[in-house]
Amino acid sequence: MKRTGAAARVPRRVIMKLLAKRAERIAASMASASPEALPPTDVDPDSNRGLGYRLMLQFGFAADQWQYLDALWRRESGWNHLAENPSSGAYGVPQSLPGSKMAAVAPDWRTNPETQIMWGLAYIAARYGDPEGAWGHSQRVGWY
Template structure:
């Protein structure tokens, strides 16, 4: 009768079974490391670092950079007009608008001045005389003498009529003696223009005419 083999429990298998398990653990560790590397690579790609990865070839990096910059340029071009339209008003644009408003105001003022000049005949006779003095070479300080002269002659009334002679109007021109403008009888401007021309030719200045009138009672 042969000697029976030594009983070996199944749960205590020979060491070869343990050695078989080792590659499995190594395999699992390798899979875990591979997954970790893939995760890190994914983070790098999502962070926009694909073109700086040293494992990429120069051609691949160029493609990545080109596609990224092209996308940014396309987005900027598409949104440029809308951003410009919705952009807040800057100080420079406010200054430009204020400058434009000032120019418009000046234009309005100039227009008003032109309108006043065109309607000079409708103004106060004294204002008309002040405005016309420079046209005949008289300075503004001559107005006081002209005012005294015409106050004494007609009181600046367009329809002032001298019952003892043909003198009429602000300067009291003798209608029977002088060749007067067609609208002399009704226009203050026409009367003052005639009077200033007469003073210029006969006395030189309104102050000289007033001095003569003060001495002789007429001019």
């Protein structure tokens, strides 16, 4: 069976620790707005991609990581928060396998793209360090 989606086991405590650090960074940066916070011109700011760009920066990834995150999640789900892989059951924007792992962030994981993206960013940070690492792994083996 071909593995797809975010299938590796990352302990819940690691995901939660990374999300706590993200919250601290957001609180610290609330006073200053960066022009970098605006998504690239080809990204609708009101779309899941626009949300993903903002959350990626808030999470602490540099703007140059966007090309990798965007490529990864375009391929995985097309940024569709309702995407479900019929063969593996991987779910949501990050194609979490199983999707219920995203409940570590919030119980609305089935329908809330923000919950899914936050979980996916923490997963990428814990497992690969950054979106470039996740993209590289996905390019080599077909999943991340």
